[in-house]
Amino acid sequence: MALVYEEAKATIIEFCNSKAKTKSKFYFNDFTALFPDEKGRDVKKILTQMINEEVLVFWSSGSTSMYGLAGAGKHAEGED
Amino acid sequence: MAKHKTPLLDQLESGPWPSFVSDIKQEIEHRYANPKGVDFQVPAECPDDLLGLLELSYVDGETHWKHGGIVGVFGYGGGVIGRYCDQPQKFPGVAHFHTVRVAQPSGMFYTTKFLRDLCDLWELRGSGLTNMHGATGDIVLIGTSTPQLEEIFYELTHKMGNDLGGSGSNLRTPACCLGESRCEYACYDSQELCYQLTQQYQDELHRPAFPYKFKFKFDGCSLGCVAAIARSDMSFIGTWRDEIRVDQKIVAAYVGGEFAPNAGAHSGRDWGKFDIQKEVVDLCPSGCMRYEGGKLEINNKECVRCMHCICVMPRALKIGNDRGLSILIGAKAPILDGPQMGSLTIPFIKAEAPYDNLKEFVESVWDWWMEEGKNRERIGETLKRLGFARLLEVTGTTADPRHVQEPRHNPYIFWKEEDVKGGWQREISDYRSKHQR
Numbered sequence: 234m235a236l237v238y239e240e241a242k243a244t245i246i247e248f249c250n251s252k253a254k255t256k257s258k259f260y261f262n263d264f265t266a267l268f269p270d271e272k273g274r275d276v277k278k279i280l281t282q283m284i285n286e287e288v289l290v291f292w293s294s295g296s297t298s299m300y301g302l303a304g305a306g307k308h309a310e311g312e313d
Numbered sequence: 314m315a316k317h318k319t320p321l322l323d324q325l326e327s328g329p330w331p332s333f334v335s336d337i338k339q340e341i342e343h344r345y346a347n348p349k350g351v352d353f354q355v356p357a358e359c360p361d362d363l364l365g366l367l368e369l370s371y372v373d374g375e376t377h378w379k380h381g382g383i384v385g386v387f388g389y390g391g392g393v394i395g396r397y398c399d400q401p402q403k404f405p406g407v408a409h410f411h412t413v414r415v416a417q418p419s420g421m422f423y424t425t426k427f428l429r430d431l432c433d434l435w436e437l438r439g440s441g442l443t444n445m446h447g448a449t450g451d452i453v454l455i456g457t458s459t460p461q462l463e464e465i466f467y468e469l470t471h472k473m474g475n476d477l478g479g480s481g482s483n484l485r486t487p488a489c490c491l492g493e494s495r496c497e498y499a500c501y502d503s504q505e506l507c508y509q510l511t512q513q514y515q516d517e518l519h520r521p522a523f524p525y526k527f528k529f530k531f532d533g534c535s536l537g538c539v540a541a542i543a544r545s546d547m548s549f550i551g552t553w554r555d556e557i558r559v560d561q562k563i564v565a566a567y568v569g570g571e572f573a574p575n576a577g578a579h580s581g582r583d584w585g586k587f588d589i590q591k592e593v594v595d596l597c598p599s600g601c602m603r604y605e606g607g608k609l610e611i612n613n614k615e616c617v618r619c620m621h622c623i624c625v626m627p628r629a630l631k632i633g634n635d636r637g638l639s640i641l642i643g644a645k646a647p648i649l650d651g652p653q654m655g656s657l658t659i660p661f662i663k664a665e666a667p668y669d670n671l672k673e674f675v676e677s678v679w680d681w682w683m684e685e686g687k688n689r690e691r692i693g694e695t696l697k698r699l700g701f702a703r704l705l706e707v708t709g710t711t712a713d714p715r716h717v718q719e720p721r722h723n724p725y726i727f728w729k730e731e732d733v734k735g736g737w738q739r740e741i742s743d744y745r746s747k748h749q750r
């Protein structure tokens with residue numbers, strides 16, 4: 234079943250908010266787990282669109298990358 | 314004049330090797346003098362504060378960099394690595410000190426104009442400090458602030474025709490040797506393959522979706538100038554499947570002293586007369602050569618492509634004509650698990666445009682790793698955890714004796730019912746007709 238963008242976006246935002254007390258950044262695999270019947274590449278397209286809409290942001294340590302809701306969690310000064 | 318005292322760092326300059334401390338000091342003086350009147354967009358004292366911060370880290374025995382960040386250029390999830398210092402009041406020049414990774418040209422062929430433009434850009438919008446090149450092979454521009462990132466990206470992409478490289482859980486900047494452009498040993502066009510796969514996998518390079526980093530490296534032959542076998546999750550190493558071409562007349566000329574062995578390398582001292590037995594035949598790792606009656610014979614089926622003989626007598630011995638490459642999977646440095654070399658997965662495959670056979674293989678490996686790999690697990694670790702047989706299965710590769718690294722040790726072939734004629738069920742009477750109780 235193809236993912237519908239607005240529905241998938243709402244699911245992702247709800248998931249991020251539900252974890253907000255303990256986590257502000259998530260691995261890519263955390264999102265594919267939300268859509269077990271979908272291909273990873275299709276989930277990636279949703280995440281990319283959410284990045285382009287600035288709903289999500291990338292976080293990187295340099296070696297590992299994660300996704301988070303824009304504005305969530307602590308950031309260094311000048312990042313927000 | 315540098316503003317911080319750095320006695321511990323100064324000591325690093327006393328050794329016999331070129332010192333990064335000396336290089337940074339040179340840049341400090343250059344920025345303070347500013348002979349070209351550059352309107353620095355990051356503080357002029359940036360390299361000065363960098364040394365000051367490093368000295369403090371040496372004194373404290375701990376880092377003063379914070380971990381990671383959300384900075385980047387719009388739409389890209391790699392290429393920029395956020396770095397912030399935890400002592401910004403003391404060292405304002407490095408309050409932001411982001412790294413920008415820039416894709417290097419294939420084979421690292423630069424025009425002087427490109428290098429000058431790059432240095433001018435980084436002097437204006439960065440610290441002036443570069444690392445040519447990082448361990449992955451890309452151009453590493455170290456030290457800039459958040460407002461400069463989009464400006465740098467625009468200049469690089471629109472005016473210099475370049476792009477950012479990879480970082481994080483992305484496909485990292487692919488790297489290749491100089492290949493057929495200058496090397497007679499190249500078994501395929503490593504630069505072209507590197508370029509084509511870079512173009513094909515832009516999404517993987519710039520938008521992270523892998524469990525962890527993934528590196529491609531392309532060596533034109535097994536001499537491995539980019540050390541693909543040790544440094545890349547997927548190594549493409551040139552090879553041939555026919556025979557080493559031998560010109561016996563020229564072999565005789567080497568033996569007679571007409572040509573210097575090793576193309577004249579190692580000529581700094583007198584090693585005596587060239588001894589083909591000692592310097593070539595006896596050093597063949599698989600013992601597949603002999604030199605008798607003035608004739609060099611090679612049992613090509615036993616050749617392991619070390620290319621030592623070819624390197625010693627490059628005029629006489631040449632790579633075969635039926636060329637392609639081998640693909641190895643899983644090399645990595647020690648982070649979570651120990652270091653690993655790549656495991657031979659595809660012994661031979663042709664490498665010709667449009668490279669659909671290679672792309673199909675790459676994507677089958679990625680699909681498996683993206684599905685099964687744990688977070689922060691390199692594919693070499695997934696391979697060890699789930700077994701080599703699983704990799705063969707998901708890539709549709711037939712098991713081959715060349716996959717066996719060490720016989721009778723760590724076997725990876727487990728028969729499944731569908732692999733065995735008749736499955737697990739059998740007529741016991743048939744068995745008993747041949748085997749007594």
